[in-house]
Amino acid sequence: MRSFLLRRVLLALATLWLASTLVFAFLLLLPGDPVQAILGLEASPAARQALERALGLDRPPWERYADWLTRTLRLDLGESIRYGKPVGELLGERIPLTLGLVFLGLGGALFLALPLALLALRFPLCDLALSGLMAFLQSVPTFFLGVVLLYALAVHLPLFPASGFPGFSHPWEALRHLSLPALTLTLSRAAILFRMARGSLLEVMGQDYIRTARAKGVPETWVLIKHALKPASLPLITVLGLEGGFLLTGAVVVEVVFALPGMGSLALTALEARDYPLLQGLVLVMAALIVLFNLLVDLLYGLLDPRVAYA
């Protein structure tokens, strides 16, 4: 177990290094520079030069890269070019919202998908309707779903606020503002989880021990919940891990639709402004979160299925 963890952590570190190095390299290839983005259209060449020097952009790329690497090793992500604030601080402001959104979306999706999958298996008529509905939800683009929900539940039926985020200092208000965006993510992700759960439940239902349970006269609903649910949820965990990473990127779209100041909108601004340190920091953190999700899934797997060995 310990060597497994150690190996995973080393692999994670290598992944992070590779991801951020690639970002650094790709940014150099992209046209456009932060100085023009800050100064705007009509800036004079003198002003440009002054700012370039102030930001250290007049130094060669490898020097800037080495500088970034050494500072990152000291857990200092540098300062954002556009905002003039430490990257760590900016990320700290944005991460809670995005993580909150992802967990609400993921939790909601699971909460919705599992009971529906059980329902579908129990009643064939439900199965048809639900499968159709889920296929539809899966094919609707997230941003469109977001706009529809926005108009239905914020504009016409003013149940929720349409956009923005008041911060976590007012938990109730924060939750209200997160409800619609989270619902959007929930609905779009529930479709996949539902199909996955339904599929693996069906597979499990064909197993011998289910037949044994039925033969013993266990009621069908109980068979589903007691005997089928746990083994069927294993593949679901894998999907959940993948979905975590997917939601992180899906949150970008939802954040734009609902004007939420999360990591997604920060990443868009950083890219537009060619804010190298901020983008590097963002990629590093996003990659770390995805690696972490996968690690958690692996560990969870071992807990749920003792047959999995950490080799």
Added chain:
Amino acid sequence: MKKRLAWFLLLGLSFALAQPKGGELRVAILAEPPVLDPTASTSQEIPRMLYDNVLQGLVKLNEKGEIVPALAERWQGSPSSLTWTFHLRRGVRFHNGAPFTAEDVVFKFNRARDPKSGHTHPEYYQDIQSVEAKDPYTVVFRLRQPNQDFLFNLARPDSVIGPKGRVEEQKTQPIGTGPFRFVAWERGVGVRLERFEGYYEPGLPYLDRVFFRFLPDPNAQLAALRAGDIQVIGLGVSPENALVLQRDPNFKVITGFTTTEITVGMNNSRPPFNDIRVRRAIQHAVDKKALVEGVMLGFGTPIGSHRSPGESCYEDLSGYYPYDPAKARALLQEAGYGPNNPLRFTFTLAAPYPYERRLGEAIAAQLSQIGVQARLEVVEWATWLSRVFRGADYQMTIIGHSEPHDIGIYANPNYYFRYDSPRFRDLYTRYLRTPDPKRACEIMKEMQRLLAQDAVNLWVMNAPYIAAMRKEVMGWWQNQPTPSLNVTRVYLNR
């Protein structure tokens, strides 16, 4: 004197009765600026929120685009136009409580004209030889040579005055003399302003608080307006949304003029647009009226040179090249293009600007009517800035030039149009050095005609100013002669 005071009081009282005071106004703006100091970045979002709301200069532009007193009560120029004396308003305080004096003015303009200071536009001030404080309330500017735009440049957002010695902090915590004081910049969310109790104009402003919210997505803006999260979409409402909101009794739509010329830029130094016949053919091939009607649903005014109808000394040249596809074809033929050898080029559109992008697509369709093949290419804003704007690495592009009074860009042969005309440069210099405003106006008109004659670019239209708001919002500016969303006299009629 007593009588006048009584009148003032009465006037003030009647205003106070007419305009309900207080309340919070929430306004959507499209983007978040990098800093909050207009002298540190030319991002138009900065003056949009802060010019004349928080930060002021010696003079300012009013709703009609006229230059009116701000921190200077009055001023006079010498007959030679070389010496300008400004008499400052007394009793003005900055938002931090410090008194505003001539020293602040001297500090500001000494910094502004120093190219090493990092001020965005030192060239606006390069004709200033010296700035002196004669006494705490009198400032004398001496110019090297007459400059027709001197006063206009002092009215620009770049000329706002902060407390003496305060430079770095202004970028994130701007302090000014305006009716509102800056409270907070919530990154990614918005900027909060609050009524400044010590403002020198009695009774102003009417609102208690203003919140400018960054809402980059037009759909999110519309939804937020309808849901009541915001009360005003400050600018950039799409024509379709404007029509929808116009029909809804809860909202009103305000339309007016801007100083934005939507310009199809042509690279005058590169084939095929280094040939004036090709540039003229393009002018005849585009039907501007159809673009206004079809793409903009009737919003916008066709123009024919680089000046907006709302600006002074405007010359209407929108009919200079009438829509005439046959003539366009003939001109192209003369230049060596025909059915067997069609004119082909790349038309670069900047991704973040929906008006321009749609107009560009429609223009490409109109050009295809005369056999011209424009290959559309959409690039991201940072790419546009570095490739098209800085490197002039393009053939044709389209963008709105929103700066007011910016015809001087054609006097710079390195500007991205690469228009190199000694005659235009000469005219521009003469315009700047002419002390007589009437004569200067004539030269300004001549410059517009010369640009049209040389067909430097295709000027499509003056971008409409379209704002939408809940019907209780009163006193919103009809026009946009400055980038500012001026909320000094805005109130909520509840």
